Structure formats: structure tokens, C-alpha cells
Amino acid sequence: MxxxxxxxxxxxxxxxxxxxxxxxxxxxxxxxxxxxxxxxxxxxxxxxxxxxxxxxxASRDDLITELVREAYRSLADTLHEASAAGADLSGLAHALRDWALTDPHRYFLVYGTPVPGYQAPADTTAISSEIMTTLLDACAALPRAGAATSFDSHLEDHRDWAAGHHAPSGALHRFLTFWTRLHGVLSLELAGHFTGMGFDPARLFAAELDELMSS
Amino acid sequence: MxxxxxxxxxxxxxxxxxxxxxxxxxxxxxxxxxxxxxxxxxxxxxxxxxxxxxxxxASRDDLITELVREAYRSLADTLHEASAAGADLSGLAHALRDWALTDPHRYFLVYGTPVPGYQAPADTTAISSEIMTTLLDACAALPRAGAATSFDSHLEDHRDWAAGHHAPSGALHRFLTFWTRLHGVLSLELAGHFTGMGFDPARLFAAELDELMSS
DNA sequence: CGCTTTCGTTAGAGGTTGTAACTCGCCGCC
DNA sequence: GGCGGCGAGTTACAACCTCTAACGAAAGCG
Missing domain, CATH: 1.10.10 (Arc Repressor Mutant, subunit A)
Structure with missing residues (x-):
């Protein structure tokens, strides 16, 4: 560093x-x-x-871009450290959740509402694919999922985004569901849409993670 | 109206x-x-x-609040119409997706990054529970899901948010996963996080919906 | 030691939200 | 019909914002 x-x-x-x-x-x-x-x-x-x-x-946007860069870098480092410490996909999920809860604004800076004119600079997309690779590795390390779905074969035809990663399409699928499902729970929780509902968001997160790990 | x-x-x-x-x-x-x-x-x-x-x-915030109200109202009406036309949970999902794609900013106004100081007025939370009720009805109409999980029993103890709805806890669970998973796919898609990845977001949405309907 | 680079300053243009005070027109009431 | 009052729209202004331009001062480098 x-x-x-x-x-x-x-x-x-x-x-x-x-x-x-x-x-x-x-x-x-x-x-x-x-x-x-x-x-x-x-x-x-x-x-x-x-x-x-x-x-x-140079400008206010420039400062915000730097914050976005730092946020991406921070998440990539967090996941990398967890992975290096031997965490499996479940461990990475908890590292992600902890990272998000530590500073919700930082999370939304990365995964929140986009600013219309703004587009991320090249280096942040590089860090983004770093994050993806870490998660894909953890997905590929899990035992193969159940029956291949039609979306699996669609992914087999469109796997250029997994830059050279040799994971089977089932792992690609698991990565996408991991990303979207956990983001769904986290973003609604951090946005406060669960407040006043009474149940514990952590348990919903855990339930979703359970299904992700076992399916 | x-x-x-x-x-x-x-x-x-x-x-x-x-x-x-x-x-x-x-x-x-x-x-x-x-x-x-x-x-x-x-x-x-x-x-x-x-x-x-x-x-x-009275203020800029007041205007934005009105826009939020209109957005909530529009979503509630859309789902209500679909439901009245005989749509099941899957039909409601497609109505939601269509509504979101029609105007991404409107979607983010409701489910996007929250403004720190801002809190929704009482009537929008009323519309929000209207939306919840429509979706819960559709969840309760589906055949009972598989084995009850530990999160299901947690929901059984914290079901005050489902204002008087008599759906079994399995349906409550299904509603929450419906909400969070589809929001996860939609928000990442609308935010542009899938652009350049090559696969078709609509098929990911469909795959997630398939699993929601069958599990 | 002197030159140059860079930093921080003030002044100012042009934008924003929001308030205050004023004028004008319409509506209802007697 | 005449008149009082309410409300809409106006300009003027304060306070904030981003960002540029021109200047003085301080620091490093040869």
C-alpha cells in the first residue's frame, strides 16, 4: 500500500x-x-x-470521483483480506455486510442511485473487476450447484465479462445471484425501508445467504 | 381518482x-x-x-416530496391494476419491472439512495403499505412453500408490520425475498452496473422470478 | 543567491434557494 | 354597481454554492 x-x-x-x-x-x-x-x-x-x-x-465532481475510488478500493481490500484469511463465500458475504454497515453512505456511493451525467473512470472499473474476481473465485470453490438452468446456458454464451475466469457457468450464475440478492437486502436495509417493520434485517440477510450457499 | x-x-x-x-x-x-x-x-x-x-x-424539498408521492401512487396503481386484471405474483413482477424500466429516475426516487435529513411523510408510508398488501395477497395465493425455516419462525414473532394480514409466515418470507431479490436485480440494472457485461438482465430477472415462484 | 514553481489569497461572475415588500387583478359581498 | 380583501406574480435582496482570474507570498531547486 x-x-x-x-x-x-x-x-x-x-x-x-x-x-x-x-x-x-x-x-x-x-x-x-x-x-x-x-x-x-x-x-x-x-x-x-x-x-x-x-x-x-479540479472540480466538485473530481472530489466525488476520488471518494468513489476510495470506496471501491476499500471494498476490494476488505474482500481481499477476508479471502486471504481463508473466508469462503459466506465469509465474504459477512465481510461485505460489515463493510456496508460501517458506512452506509460509502456503500451508496458505489451501489446507489447513479448521477445521470457521471461515468466512472477506468480505474474504478478495474477495481470493480478485482472485486468480481474475488467473489467469482469463492463461487467456483463451492461444490457444483444443482441442475443447469436456461439462464446458465445463456451465461455460457455471454461470459466475456468474467475476464478470462474459468469458472463454470453455474458459478457465474451463483455470483450474479449472490451480488443481486445481497445488494437487494443491504440497500433496502440501509435505505431504511425495513425500519418499523420489526423483523431483524440481519436474519433476512442470513436466510438469503443460507439459500445461496445451499442451492 | x-x-x-x-x-x-x-x-x-x-x-x-x-x-x-x-x-x-x-x-x-x-x-x-x-x-x-x-x-x-x-x-x-x-x-x-x-x-x-x-x-x-413551500420549498424544493416539498416539490420533491410531491414527486415521491406521485411515484408511490403510480406504482401502487400499476400493481393494483395488474392484480385486478388477474395477474399472479409473476404478473406483478413483470408489472413492476415494466414500471421501473419506463422511468428509472422514478424508481430511484422511491427505492434509491435516501437523502439523510429527509423522511417520508405519513401518506407515502400509507401508499407503501398498500403496495405491500397487494404483493402479500399474491404471495398468500400461492401454494405453501417448502420447509419452514428459522427465519420463518422469526417472522412469526415479528409480523406486526403486515398490518393485520393473515398470510402464513411462509408467505411473509416469500414477499420479503420477492421484494429484495427483484429490487437487487432491478436497481443494479438501472444503475448501469450490468452494462458492458454482455448478458441480458431480463433473463437474470426471469431466472430469479422462476426460483421465487417455484421454491 | 536568484529563478521558478506552486500555494493561498481576494475579487467577481453566474448559478441556486428562499424571504420581504409591493402591485395588480379577480371574487364575493353589501 | 362599488368596494374591500385575498391571492398571484413581480422585483429586490440576502446568503449560499461552484468555479475563474489575477495577484502576492512562500517555498524548493539549480
Missing amino acids: ATTGTDSPRERYRAQVRAEITRHAWEQMATAGASALSLNAIAKQMGMSGPALYRYF | ATTGTDSPRERYRAQVRAEITRHAWEQMATAGASALSLNAIAKQMGMSGPALYRYF
């Missing part, structure tokens, strides 16, 4: 200020959400004037 | 202008998303001055 190559003092200072900006940005986002993120407010909080921040981020 | 009681001409005009404002708001939101909705721009588009709109909506 030490990406610091030859640091001139200027670059070191610059990286430090950028980090402090994103730190304040995360704080502000945790209380007001991504849409209310204000460069002016961050600058004021850091004791500098508004336009000074534009030395470090 | 004729909620027009005794209309004084003033009230009629007022309702008309309000409707025209929301019409422009939907147009603007379809192109720029909810966060970019501007009262000023709407006013300019309607040929009036900015502050004039504050006669009709």
Missing part, C-alpha cells in the same frame, strides 16, 4: 492536504450525504479560503 | 399550475436527475419568475 515513490517535499505536502480534504469530505458526507457535499464548507473547516481547494481537485 | 370536490375556480387554477410544475419537474428530472432539480429553471421554463413557484410549493 506504500505508493509513495520518490517524494519531493512538495508532493508529500500535496498528498497530505489531499488526504485531509477527503477526510473532511467523508465526515461531511456522513452527516449530509453526497449531494450536499460543499467544497466551500470543507475549506472553511480546514481554515482556508474556498478557491484554495481547486489546487487539489 | 376524481379527488376534485367542490372546486372554486381559484382552487382549480391552483391545482392546474401545481400539476404543470410537477410535469416540468419530471421532465427535468428525467434528464438531469433528482439532485439537479431547479425551481428557478422550472419557473423560467413556465415563463414565470423564480419566487412565484413558492406560492405552490
Whole structure:
């Protein structure tokens, strides 16, 4: 993780200020959400004037892009660590859930409502496929699922997205259901659609995970 | 749907202008998303001055709340019509998918990233439970599912949210999985997370629905 | 030591939400 | 019919936002 190559003092200072900006940005986002993120407010909080921040981020969108990058990176690292510690697909699911509950806004920054004009830069899609690979590995390590469905054969014909991964189409299918089902539970839970309903979202998550592991 | 009681001409005009404002708001939101909705721009588009709109909506949040209300109402009506036309749970699923694809921003307004400070007014939660009831009815009409799980018994102890509905806990469970799984597929599809992956999201949706209907 | 790069400042354009005060027109009432 | 009042729409303004331009100052580099 030490990406610091030859640091001139200027670059070191610059990286430090950028980090402090994103730190304040995360704080502000945790209380007001991504849409209310204000460069002016961050600058004021850091004791500098508004336009000074534009030395470090070309625009507000640029700052948000950096936050998205950090969020992706954080999730990829979390899953990677869990996988390295020997977690199976179920373990990865719990790592994902813990990561999402730690900071809901961070989760929504990655998987929430997209901004119409915005499109993710190339490196975030690279991290995204890193995440996919980790999950696909865990899916492929599980015993083969039941009967092949018609969607399985559809996936056999459209497996270019699983960049060179040699998992059988059943594993691809399991990855997609893993992703969509857990995202369904998590996003509705984090958005507060279960509040006041009385049941425990963790148990719904566990029930869905159970079915994913056994089917 | 004729909620027009005794209309004084003033009230009629007022309702008309309000409707025209929301019409422009939907147009603007379809192109720029909810966060970019501007009262000023709407006013300019309607040929009036900015502050004039504050006669009709107390604030920008108030306008968005109205849009949320309309979105909920639209979904509830859509499902209700499908149900009245004899659709089973599978038919309701397709009605939901069609409704979501018709206007993704409308879907995200209901089920997307929540705004931190914002909380839905009482009437939208009433419409929300209307939607829940329609889906629960369809779940209860299906033949009983397989073995009762531990989550089923948990739901048996926490069924207060299913306001007076007499569906067995298995049906409650099926409703929750229906909701979360289809939302998982739909929201990721609408957010564009499947673009470039090659497979057909409609077939993933169908596969998930198949498993929901048969399990 | 001097040159250059970069940082942070202030000033300002153009956008937004929202408030205050004012004018004009319509509607009902006597 | 005349008149009072209510409400719609207007301009002016405050306060905030993003972002650009031009300037001074401080720091590193040769």
C-alpha cells in the first residue's frame, strides 16, 4: 500500500492536504450525504479560503470521483483480506455486510442511485473487476450447484465479462445471484425501508445467504 | 381518482399550475436527475419568475416530496391494476419491472439512495403499505412453500408490520425475498452496473422470478 | 543567491434557494 | 354597481454554492 515513490517535499505536502480534504469530505458526507457535499464548507473547516481547494481537485465532481475510488478500493481490500484469511463465500458475504454497515453512505456511493451525467473512470472499473474476481473465485470453490438452468446456458454464451475466469457457468450464475440478492437486502436495509417493520434485517440477510450457499 | 370536490375556480387554477410544475419537474428530472432539480429553471421554463413557484410549493424539498408521492401512487396503481386484471405474483413482477424500466429516475426516487435529513411523510408510508398488501395477497395465493425455516419462525414473532394480514409466515418470507431479490436485480440494472457485461438482465430477472415462484 | 514553481489569497461572475415588500387583478359581498 | 380583501406574480435582496482570474507570498531547486 506504500505508493509513495520518490517524494519531493512538495508532493508529500500535496498528498497530505489531499488526504485531509477527503477526510473532511467523508465526515461531511456522513452527516449530509453526497449531494450536499460543499467544497466551500470543507475549506472553511480546514481554515482556508474556498478557491484554495481547486489546487487539489479540479472540480466538485473530481472530489466525488476520488471518494468513489476510495470506496471501491476499500471494498476490494476488505474482500481481499477476508479471502486471504481463508473466508469462503459466506465469509465474504459477512465481510461485505460489515463493510456496508460501517458506512452506509460509502456503500451508496458505489451501489446507489447513479448521477445521470457521471461515468466512472477506468480505474474504478478495474477495481470493480478485482472485486468480481474475488467473489467469482469463492463461487467456483463451492461444490457444483444443482441442475443447469436456461439462464446458465445463456451465461455460457455471454461470459466475456468474467475476464478470462474459468469458472463454470453455474458459478457465474451463483455470483450474479449472490451480488443481486445481497445488494437487494443491504440497500433496502440501509435505505431504511425495513425500519418499523420489526423483523431483524440481519436474519433476512442470513436466510438469503443460507439459500445461496445451499442451492 | 376524481379527488376534485367542490372546486372554486381559484382552487382549480391552483391545482392546474401545481400539476404543470410537477410535469416540468419530471421532465427535468428525467434528464438531469433528482439532485439537479431547479425551481428557478422550472419557473423560467413556465415563463414565470423564480419566487412565484413558492406560492405552490413551500420549498424544493416539498416539490420533491410531491414527486415521491406521485411515484408511490403510480406504482401502487400499476400493481393494483395488474392484480385486478388477474395477474399472479409473476404478473406483478413483470408489472413492476415494466414500471421501473419506463422511468428509472422514478424508481430511484422511491427505492434509491435516501437523502439523510429527509423522511417520508405519513401518506407515502400509507401508499407503501398498500403496495405491500397487494404483493402479500399474491404471495398468500400461492401454494405453501417448502420447509419452514428459522427465519420463518422469526417472522412469526415479528409480523406486526403486515398490518393485520393473515398470510402464513411462509408467505411473509416469500414477499420479503420477492421484494429484495427483484429490487437487487432491478436497481443494479438501472444503475448501469450490468452494462458492458454482455448478458441480458431480463433473463437474470426471469431466472430469479422462476426460483421465487417455484421454491 | 536568484529563478521558478506552486500555494493561498481576494475579487467577481453566474448559478441556486428562499424571504420581504409591493402591485395588480379577480371574487364575493353589501 | 362599488368596494374591500385575498391571492398571484413581480422585483429586490440576502446568503449560499461552484468555479475563474489575477495577484502576492512562500517555498524548493539549480
